[in-house]
Amino acid sequence: MPLDRLSFHGLRNLGALEMAPGPHINLITGPNGSGKTSLLEGIHVLGMARSFRTQKLKALIDHDADEVTLFGRLAGDPPLPVGVRRRRDGTELELRVNGERAARITQLAEALPLQLINPDAFRLLEGSPAARREFLDWGVFHAEREFLDSWKRVRRALKHRNALLRHDRIDVQSIHVWERELAHWSERLDGLRASYMTRFLPVFEETLAALLPLPDLTLRYSRGWDRQRALLEVFEAGRDTDRQMGFTQQGPQRADLRIRVGRHPAVEVLSRGQQKLVVSAMKLAQGRLLEQLTGGTCLYLIDDLPAELDGDHRRIFCQWLERLNCQVFITSVDRAALADVWQPQTDVVASKLAGGRLHSE
Numbered sequence: 001m002p003l004d005r006l007s008f009h010g011l012r013n014l015g016a017l018e019m020a021p022g023p024h025i026n027l028i029t030g031p032n033g034s035g036k037t038s039l040l041e042g043i044h045v046l047g048m049a050r051s052f053r054t055q056k057l058k059a060l061i062d063h064d065a066d067e068v069t070l071f072g073r074l075a076g077d078p079p080l081p082v083g084v085r086r087r088r089d090g091t092e093l094e095l096r097v098n099g100e101r102a103a104r105i106t107q108l109a110e111a112l113p114l115q116l117i118n119p120d121a122f123r124l125l126e127g128s129p130a131a132r133r134e135f136l137d138w139g140v141f142h143a144e145r146e147f148l149d150s151w152k153r154v155r156r157a158l159k160h161r162n163a164l165l166r167h168d169r170i171d172v173q174s175i176h177v178w179e180r181e182l183a184h185w186s187e188r189l190d191g192l193r194a195s196y197m198t199r200f201l202p203v204f205e206e207t208l209a210a211l212l213p214l215p216d217l218t219l220r221y222s223r224g225w226d227r228q229r230a231l232l233e234v235f236e237a238g239r240d241t242d243r244q245m246g247f248t249q250q251g252p253q254r255a256d257l258r259i260r261v262g263r264h265p266a267v268e269v270l271s272r273g274q275q276k277l278v279v280s281a282m283k284l285a286q287g288r289l290l291e292q293l294t295g296g297t298c299l300y301l302i303d304d305l306p307a308e309l310d311g312d313h314r315r316i317f318c319q320w321l322e323r324l325n326c327q328v329f330i331t332s333v334d335r336a337a338l339a340d341v342w343q344p345q346t347d348v349v350a351s352k353l354a355g356g357r358l359h360s361e
């Protein structure tokens with residue numbers, strides 16, 4: 001469901017911002033520092049309860065305000081309101097879904113699945129496996145009802161095993177109990193991830209071929225432990241070395257996506273622009289798959305679309321965004337950077353940010 005209303009108060013330099021976004025492409029332009037990224041950041045917080053550029057939500061609060069309140073309404077019958085509030089003097093984040101206090105961030109995520117593509121997108125290839133696991137788990141979370149429970153059980157069992165490893169003497173009976181629990185739920189989690197990847201790969205390959213043909217690029221799921229062995233055996237055999245390290249070295253907490261061009265890691269051979277297109281293809285493929293599997297749609301936040309892309313790739317990328325049945329927020333300093341290469345076939349709601357206010361264009 002698209003957002004049909006946004007109301008932000010106390011968000012960085014945006015003051016009081018009201019917006020009635022269109023259901024499809026929303027283009028926001030404005031000079032440097034006008035607040036374009038802040039606007040996307042506000043939407044991101046509504047769906048994920050966290051920013052994409054800072055760990056501390058306090059940094060989002062306007063220096064002259066005591067709190068930031070973000071409100072969005074998802075169109076539907078009935079519409080679904082979602083909200084987030086962070087006070088300067090409080091530590092607790094207040095989340096609201098459908099008028100009620102929400103206890104879990106996943107309630108927001110379920111209501112508002114979103115993907116971000118920004119100039120830092122290449123970090124998905126370059127950064128730590130944690131970023132790629134998060135990417136993978138986003139897809140599995142939205143596709144498989146069972147995912148969240150399995151994931152929480154893995155986290156809990158892992159925490160207990162790691163705590164026992166740090167004792168002076170290993171309590172063999174207790175650690176065995178947690179290893180069995182951990183092995184059971186890890187195999188479940190791995191099964192869900194692997195089956196998601198089987199469905200994801202063809203959609204990704206098709207999307208990538210349209211954005212940037214790279215026939216030698218391969219994307220492979222790595223589960224996080226030696227495939228030849230049952231995980232319980234891996235834990236039992238690895239107790240001594242895990243103890244020396246102080247944590248469990250193998251398991252689904254080490255899963256990764258291996259992205260290569262021929263025999264080389266993609267990040268070592270692709271240009272920044274090519275990396276951005278590969279990551280975009282991954283994120284667009286996840287949105288397309290979400291729609292195929294659940295009928296739901298994903299909202300896209302595209303910050304500084306022209307950055308790193310030449311004219312042809314800007315056009316192809318925009319045409320793909322247009323073809324998706326999704327709500328998209330695109331920011332760009334300059335409208336000409338897109339207008340020169342892309343003549344939209346659908347309605348685009350264009351707004352300009354100036355002096356902390358949005359004006360229709």
Ligand SMILES: Nc1ncnc2c1ncn2[C@@H]1O[C@H](COP(=O)(O)OP(=O)(O)OP(=O)(O)O)[C@@H](O)[C@H]1O
Binds near residue numbers: 032035039059061
């Ligand atoms: N907590 C805050 N309170 C008030 N203003 C802030 C706060 N944090 C940042 N700012 C200001 O808000 C602006 C944030 O701009 P933002 O990054 O959203 O702009 P942008 O339009 O995306 O810029 P660019 O085109 O350069 O990426 C900056 O001018 C910054 O000085």
